[in-house]
Amino acid sequence: MKTYLAVSTAALALLASACGPRSSDQPQASAADRKLQALYEREWAWRQQEGLRGNRGADEAGLDHLPRVDAKTQAAHLDYWTKALAELDGIPANELSAEEKINAAVFRRSIQTLADEVRFKTYEAPFNADTFFWASLSPRSGGFRSVKAYENYIARMRDVPRYFDEQIANMRDGLKRGYSVPRVVVTGRDKTIEPYIASDQSNPFYGPFREMPASIPAAEQARLKAEGDKAIREAVAPAYNKLLGFIRNDYMAQARTTLAAEQEPDGKAFYQSQIEAFTTLDLTAEQIHQKGLAEVARIAAEMEKVKAETGYKGDMPSFLKFLRTDPQFYPKTPRELLGFSAYVAKRVDGKVADFIGFLPRRRFTIIPVPPSLAPIYTGGRGGLESCMMNTYDLPSRPLYTLTALTLHECNPGHSFQAAVAQEATRRPAFRRSTGFSGYGEGWALYMEWLGTKMGVYDTPYENFGRLSYEIWRASRLVIDTGIHHYGWSREQAQQYLRDHTALSEHEIETEVDRYIAWPGQALAYKLGEMLIRQKRAEAEAKLGPAFDQRNFHDAILALGSVPLTVLGARLDQFIADGGKNPKGWNPALPEFEKPE
Known part of the structure; x- marks a missing residue:
C-alpha cells in the first residue's frame, strides 16, 4: 500500500503537464486521444440513454421514464462497464495528450466505481440514513x-x-x-x-x-x-x-x-472498495484509523487553546456541556438561523476575490431542508441551485458552528464549487457530471479552515465551533473504520463524538446512523482536506513571496473533480511551475485564455 498522500511516480509522470495549453499551435489530437474521446463520449451517451445521469437537467432533456434497476439490467450495466474498462486498457497512456491523461484517470476511477457498485450488488440496498x-x-x-x-x-x-x-x-x-x-x-x-x-x-x-x-x-x-x-x-x-x-x-x-460492512457478504472486499471509491486513495482501514486518531489528538490540543480564549474556566467536558445547553448559542426561529447563514455567505462575497481568482457567474439560494427530510437530515447540504440549512429542532442547531457550516456547504464551498464546475464548458460532458467525494468534500472542509484567513469567525466560540467541526471530520476516520472494520457498536461511536465534539445529541445520533448506513463516505472529507493543506504548506515553503493563494485555489478549481492522486500531482506541478498556472489553465474561459 502507498503511504497517505504520496502520489505515485507514474501518476506524476502522467500529469506533469496536466493543465498544459490547448491552443491553436498544439499538435492535432493523437490516435490515442481520439480513441479515448470516442470511448468516454460513447459511454456518457449510453449512460444518459439508460437514465443513469441522475442529476440536474434530466427533466428538460426529455426523459419520459425512470431508469430500469432490475437485476438483469444491472448485470447488463456491469457487462458494459467491464468492456469499457478493457477498451481503456487498450489505449496507450503514454500517447495521450496532457488533458486526455486527466480525462483517462477520471474516467477510469468513475467507471471502476460504477462497476464495483454493481459487482457488490449495492443496488439491493438502495437507500441509506438520509438519502432515499x-x-x-x-x-x-x-x-x-x-x-x-x-x-x-x-x-x-x-x-x-x-x-x-x-x-x-x-x-x-x-x-x-x-x-x-x-x-x-x-x-x-x-x-x-x-x-x-x-x-x-x-x-x-x-x-x-x-x-x-x-x-x-x-x-x-x-x-x-x-x-x-x-x-x-x-x-x-x-x-x-x-x-x-x-x-x-x-x-x-x-x-x-449487525452494523459492520465487513460482516456483510464478501464484506472485507466490499468495504475496501468503498474506501477506494470515496477517498480515491490506496489506503487500508487500519491506516485510516491511525491517521484519524493522530488528527483528533492534534485538533483537541488546539481546541484547548481556543477554549481558554473564551474565558471559560472549567474543563473540556463541562465546556462542551455548556455549549450544548446554554440558550445564548441557539437560534429562536428558523428565520434567525437562515438569516445568520445568509449573512455569512454574503460577507464571503466581499472577501472571496482576494482568495480565489476566477469567480463564477452562477448564484445560489439558501433554503430550509424540506420538513419530510429534516428530522433525519444533516445540518446542511449545498449544491448548484441551493444551499439547504436544517431548521428542524432549533435547540440542536448551534449558531457557533453555523459559520463553518455555511463556508462548507454554500460559499465558497459546495455551491461555489458547483458553479465553477458548471462553467467549464470546454471540459467533456462526463467530467462536468462526475464528482469525487475526496475532492469535493476536501475542498469544502478546507474552506472552513480558509475562513480563519478571511476573518469571518467573529468570536472564539465560532472558531471553537470550526474546530469542533474539524475534529468531527477527523473523528469520522476513527468511527467509520471503527464501525465497519473493528466492529464498534452504535453507542461506542456516539460516545466518541460526544467526547470529542460540541455536536448536539440529535446531530450525534443522525451522524452516526449516516456512517453506519453509508460505509466509507465519511472518510473522504478529512483525507481530502489534509491533502490540500499539505500541498498549500509545501507551496508556501518552497515559493515564499511568489506564492499567490488565488493561483493555488484556481489550480484546484480549474482542474474539476478528480481523484486525489490526480489533484496531488497537479499541485506538485503547480509548485514546480513557480506557483503559476499555464496558458489555457481554465476551461471555463473563452479560448482557454486567462484574463489580464
Whole structure:
C-alpha cells in the first residue's frame, strides 16, 4: 500500500503537464486521444440513454421514464462497464495528450466505481440514513419550462409503480443473502414515505403544477394539472403505499442487526472498495484509523487553546456541556438561523476575490431542508441551485458552528464549487457530471479552515465551533473504520463524538446512523482536506513571496473533480511551475485564455 498522500511516480509522470495549453499551435489530437474521446463520449451517451445521469437537467432533456434497476439490467450495466474498462486498457497512456491523461484517470476511477457498485450488488440496498430513492423523484421546488417537460414528468409519475416494484424485488434479494441497510438505521426512515401516499394536491409530486410558467396557455395548464392529479391518484400514491407497507412489514423486520460492512457478504472486499471509491486513495482501514486518531489528538490540543480564549474556566467536558445547553448559542426561529447563514455567505462575497481568482457567474439560494427530510437530515447540504440549512429542532442547531457550516456547504464551498464546475464548458460532458467525494468534500472542509484567513469567525466560540467541526471530520476516520472494520457498536461511536465534539445529541445520533448506513463516505472529507493543506504548506515553503493563494485555489478549481492522486500531482506541478498556472489553465474561459 502507498503511504497517505504520496502520489505515485507514474501518476506524476502522467500529469506533469496536466493543465498544459490547448491552443491553436498544439499538435492535432493523437490516435490515442481520439480513441479515448470516442470511448468516454460513447459511454456518457449510453449512460444518459439508460437514465443513469441522475442529476440536474434530466427533466428538460426529455426523459419520459425512470431508469430500469432490475437485476438483469444491472448485470447488463456491469457487462458494459467491464468492456469499457478493457477498451481503456487498450489505449496507450503514454500517447495521450496532457488533458486526455486527466480525462483517462477520471474516467477510469468513475467507471471502476460504477462497476464495483454493481459487482457488490449495492443496488439491493438502495437507500441509506438520509438519502432515499423515493424522495428524489419529485422536484424540491419550482416548475418546468415547457409543456413537453410537464408531459415527461407525468410519464415518469406513471412509471413509479414499475420502478418501485423493481426496487422492492432487489431489496428482497438482498434480504435473502443477508445484505441490507442495518435495521437500526431503517427505523424511523419509513416516515419519509408518508407525505407521498396522499392522493390529492398535498402530495409533493403536485408541487411543479403550482408554479407553471405564464408561457404555457391556460388551457394547457388546466389539462396538465388534471393529468397530474390523475397520475398521483392512480400511480404515485398507490405505489408509495405499497412501498411503505413493504418497508414497515417486511424490510424493517428482516433487515440485519449487525452494523459492520465487513460482516456483510464478501464484506472485507466490499468495504475496501468503498474506501477506494470515496477517498480515491490506496489506503487500508487500519491506516485510516491511525491517521484519524493522530488528527483528533492534534485538533483537541488546539481546541484547548481556543477554549481558554473564551474565558471559560472549567474543563473540556463541562465546556462542551455548556455549549450544548446554554440558550445564548441557539437560534429562536428558523428565520434567525437562515438569516445568520445568509449573512455569512454574503460577507464571503466581499472577501472571496482576494482568495480565489476566477469567480463564477452562477448564484445560489439558501433554503430550509424540506420538513419530510429534516428530522433525519444533516445540518446542511449545498449544491448548484441551493444551499439547504436544517431548521428542524432549533435547540440542536448551534449558531457557533453555523459559520463553518455555511463556508462548507454554500460559499465558497459546495455551491461555489458547483458553479465553477458548471462553467467549464470546454471540459467533456462526463467530467462536468462526475464528482469525487475526496475532492469535493476536501475542498469544502478546507474552506472552513480558509475562513480563519478571511476573518469571518467573529468570536472564539465560532472558531471553537470550526474546530469542533474539524475534529468531527477527523473523528469520522476513527468511527467509520471503527464501525465497519473493528466492529464498534452504535453507542461506542456516539460516545466518541460526544467526547470529542460540541455536536448536539440529535446531530450525534443522525451522524452516526449516516456512517453506519453509508460505509466509507465519511472518510473522504478529512483525507481530502489534509491533502490540500499539505500541498498549500509545501507551496508556501518552497515559493515564499511568489506564492499567490488565488493561483493555488484556481489550480484546484480549474482542474474539476478528480481523484486525489490526480489533484496531488497537479499541485506538485503547480509548485514546480513557480506557483503559476499555464496558458489555457481554465476551461471555463473563452479560448482557454486567462484574463489580464
